[in-house]
Amino acid sequence: MSIDGYLDTASEKRLTLSNDADFDRVDEVRAACDAILVGAATVRNDNPKLLVRSPERQAGRVARGLAPSPVKVTVTERVKLDPCADFFTKGPAGKLVYCTSAALSEARDRLGHVATVVDAGQPVKMRTVSEDLYARGVRRLMVEGGGMVHTQFLTADLADELHLVVAPLFVGDSRAPRFVGDGRFPWNPDRRARLVEVRQIGDVVLLRYALSARFREE
Numbered sequence: 001m002s003i004d005g006y007l008d009t010a011s012e013k014r015l016t017l018s019n020d021a022d023f024d025r026v027d028e029v030r031a032a033c034d035a036i037l038v039g040a041a042t043v044r045n046d047n048p049k050l051l052v053r054s055p056e057r058q059a060g061r062v063a064r065g066l067a068p069s070p071v072k073v074t075v076t077e078r079v080k081l082d083p084c085a086d087f088f089t090k091g092p093a094g095k096l097v098y099c100t101s102a103a104l105s106e107a108r109d110r111l112g113h114v115a116t117v118v119d120a121g122q123p124v125k126m127r128t129v130s131e132d133l134y135a136r137g138v139r140r141l142m143v144e145g146g147g148m149v150h151t152q153f154l155t156a157d158l159a160d161e162l163h164l165v166v167a168p169l170f171v172g173d174s175r176a177p178r179f180v181g182d183g184r185f186p187w188n189p190d191r192r193a194r195l196v197e198v199r200q201i202g203d204v205v206l207l208r209y210a211l212s213a214r215f216r217e218e
């Protein structure tokens, strides 16, 4: 996020916040996960591939009997997702779309040929999504944004660890998406999160917080 807590600008143009060294760190974290989840707005706005980039890390996963990149996961209610988006077309790993019950038939029609579409209830709760992913063998899920999705995982107390990277710039526009929206977060003046690491990575800083008893120091 920016110094003032934004994930992007309000304009169409995508804002680069991290630097190359931090993108490489993210790649390493991705390679250690079973699945990566982003909100549908991130799929639409950023068109992310969500693949492990490093050939060595891909080979390491394959040697461990895994796909070269983690399973890709998104959530949607409006189903305004393009089946030709990189999320669906790049990489051999599985793709999962969790949608509201009301949107199931439309989602299967539009995306059933490029992803497994799952009825996640009405409304979709991230706990339901997490439990379904667990049933599919996912033990470590990386949530890569955007703000709406972060807010739900954090307020539902589902996250074990938070990696917060602060880039040295301001966005200064309240129309832009924030790291999180409003909500009742479990970490507050009476229950402070545990800061476990501060790491300077070039001109950005990584803050790692342990958020649950399930947090494991790697």
Ligand SMILES: NC(=O)c1ccc[n+]([C@@H]2O[C@H](COP(=O)([O-])OP(=O)(O)OC[C@H]3O[C@@H](n4cnc5c(N)ncnc54)[C@H](OP(=O)(O)O)[C@@H]3O)[C@@H](O)[C@H]2O)c1
Binding pocket: 001, 006, 007, 008, 014, 017, 038, 039, 040, 041, 042, 043, 045, 046, 075, 076, 077, 078, 079, 080, 099, 100, 123, 124, 125, 126, 144, 145, 146, 147, 148, 149, 150, 152, 177
């Ligand atoms: N800097 C970073 O590291 C970073 C990372 C990721 C994203 N971003 C930026 O963040 C922005 C997007 O963030 P955002 O907060 O606007 O959106 P988001 O969290 O990416 O996605 C929100 C969308 O996800 C779907 N969704 C979320 N919760 C749902 C639920 N419970 N049930 C059903 N559908 C649900 C809805 O999709 P439908 O509208 O399809 O119903 C909703 O509009 C983009 O500008 C992107 O560039 C930045």
